[in-house]
Amino acid sequence: MMEWQLGNAAGKKTQHHAIYHPNQSSMKKVEAIIKPFKLEDVKEALAEVGVQGMTVVEVKGFGRQKGHTEIYRGSEYTVDFLPKVKIEVVVEGDRCDTVVDAIVKAANTGKIGDGKVFVSDVVEAIRIRTGERGREAVSGN
Known part of the structure; x- marks a missing residue:
C-alpha cells in the first residue's frame, strides 16, 4: 500500500492511502484529437495493431489551425x-508506442489541424460486467 501526505486547508497534514497493484502501473490512456474524415483510417490502423475497443466522441476545438470565416445569408x-x-484507448504500457505510432501515421x-495525441497513466481499470481489474479489464476478452 502506498502512503502520502497532503496538507489540508488548515495546514494540517492528512494521510491518504492508495492500493497499489503492480500489474496496473503500466496501463496508459491514449487520447487522440483528429480530423473527422481520418477516423476510419485510424480505426483500421488500430485494429491492425490489435486494439479491440475504443471510445469515439465528436468534439470541437482549435489550435494553430484557428477558425475560418463563413458567409451565411449575406x-x-x-x-x-x-x-x-x-x-x-486504454492499453498496456508496452503497447503504447505501437498504438501512438499507428494513430499518427493514419x-x-x-497539414495544420491534423490533431494531437496525449498519453497519460491509468491508475485503475474495472470491467463492470465481470469485476476484473487492471490489465484483465482492458484486454480484449
Whole structure:
C-alpha cells in the first residue's frame, strides 16, 4: 500500500492511502484529437495493431489551425471551433508506442489541424460486467 501526505486547508497534514497493484502501473490512456474524415483510417490502423475497443466522441476545438470565416445569408461570421473527433484507448504500457505510432501515421495529412495525441497513466481499470481489474479489464476478452 502506498502512503502520502497532503496538507489540508488548515495546514494540517492528512494521510491518504492508495492500493497499489503492480500489474496496473503500466496501463496508459491514449487520447487522440483528429480530423473527422481520418477516423476510419485510424480505426483500421488500430485494429491492425490489435486494439479491440475504443471510445469515439465528436468534439470541437482549435489550435494553430484557428477558425475560418463563413458567409451565411449575406452576413460574414467567424467559426472559432472546428469539428474534430476524439479517440480514447486504454492499453498496456508496452503497447503504447505501437498504438501512438499507428494513430499518427493514419491521421497524418501533413497539414495544420491534423490533431494531437496525449498519453497519460491509468491508475485503475474495472470491467463492470465481470469485476476484473487492471490489465484483465482492458484486454480484449
